[in-house]
Amino acid sequence: MIRKIALTLLVTAGMAIPAMAETLKVGVSAEPYPPFYTPDADGNWSGWEIDLMHEVCKRIDADCVVAPVAWEGIIPALNTGKIDMIMGSMAITAERAKQIAFSDKYYDSPTGILAAKSLDITPDAEGVKGLYIGTQSGSSQENFVNAHLADSASGVRVYQTLDEELQDLAAGRIDAVVGDTLAMQPFIESDEGKACCHYVGAVKGDPETLGRGVGVGVRQKDTELLARVNKAIADIRADGTYDTLSKRYFTIDIYGE
Template identity: 70%
Template sequence: MKRLLAGSAFALLTVFTLSATADDDYRVGISAEPYPPFYSPDASGEWSGWEIDFTHALCQRLDATCEIVPLAWGGIIPALKTGKIDMIIGSMGITPERAKQIAFSQKYYDTPTGLLAAKGSDVQPTPEGVKGAYLGVQSGSIQESYAYKYFSHSAADIKVYQTLDEELQDLSAGRIDAVVGDTLAMQPFIDSDLGQACCEFRGNVAADPAVLGRGVGVGLRKEDTELLSRVNAAISDILADGTYQKISKPYFGDLSIYGD
């Protein structure tokens, strides 16, 4: 997903504690819109997923008590800057535009953007290959920015959705021709019976770090330099001591999501 910005208030007030005894308390913002397998709520409103497990591991190393705070994605950067939350750990891509407003940790995962198309279509992940196609993108995502930059001039009709799940439902129903999305986030659908029946993965789009970013990082206030240093050290520890592989395997098997 690796999303964008705008302005809004809290979408949900549901929070839960990630760590027991600790010296610090941090409020960790994620998007209120589910983004499996990274985070999604169950029927009781409790959030789980790879990014929740990663947050838990991070907060343990910070010796901190962390609360997960689901927010409207458009308001998540303003919420950080005004002190309503202390960190963003919600698949936010590290882009130059965002880095003007907030600080980022080192990356903690990095997956490409790709194009999933309806079977029988000739849509490809290039400006020429999407000519005349109906493309689904998620609101506020880097994929939305990429599609408008590279595909809107190709007479592609871009349709914006609130969630990836809504995009994939419309793709499987034949209401759009393709989805431009995070390859890893789309993988469970691609592997599903419905995904196998309706659709084909056509490959990744051409890289553009200025739009797609350089991986996903923890978002922090620019003035929180000490916390940034501690977060970077904690991420390095998680990568080095085997924790990263341990929390990733149940979700991704032997696939590395860290990137190069």
């Protein structure tokens, strides 16, 4: 009898315990990408995209942890289950959509050209004619450069990180960088950036290479998770939370049209 009562109490207590929130690993590039995401000396990540990630995760009742992954391996990491989502400024492109599913966009930054201060050029194929330009490996900007600028340029140098190409630009080893305008903004506004370079302007948009904004990446089979993420993004936009988070980092509307 005592054993039955004890068992009943255990079952009842177990029923009273709320369900544990699921834990999701959210992939970002292992390299810092300020102001979107960057680690401190202790490996703690912060930035606009990290703030947004935590807000999305709160609304889908998930405990999320940042999982840095080499950018070129981030889609395989998702599809093999090493991470559960990608929320690392990944542009929504047709090529990537063959491999993973994307949420609705949550921001849309223009691609622009940053050039040596001595160069008076335009942000197009004619403007980069005869120049050495840099771009980041595996990025939508690399796709754009290969499709629209490579034939005009004297050479294209591909870098693992945005920081590496910006440092080569500052050192005069390349003439211009084609990159995400918002990601380049901290460098553009820095003393080093002001001394060496100037922002030429945004390139003409091309959805085939530059995508249709930035979205959360999930496995194609995870349709229920995708629906929850889309609702969270819509609610964050609708109730003003998106604007509140963005104003901490940007002076412009980064959502786009």
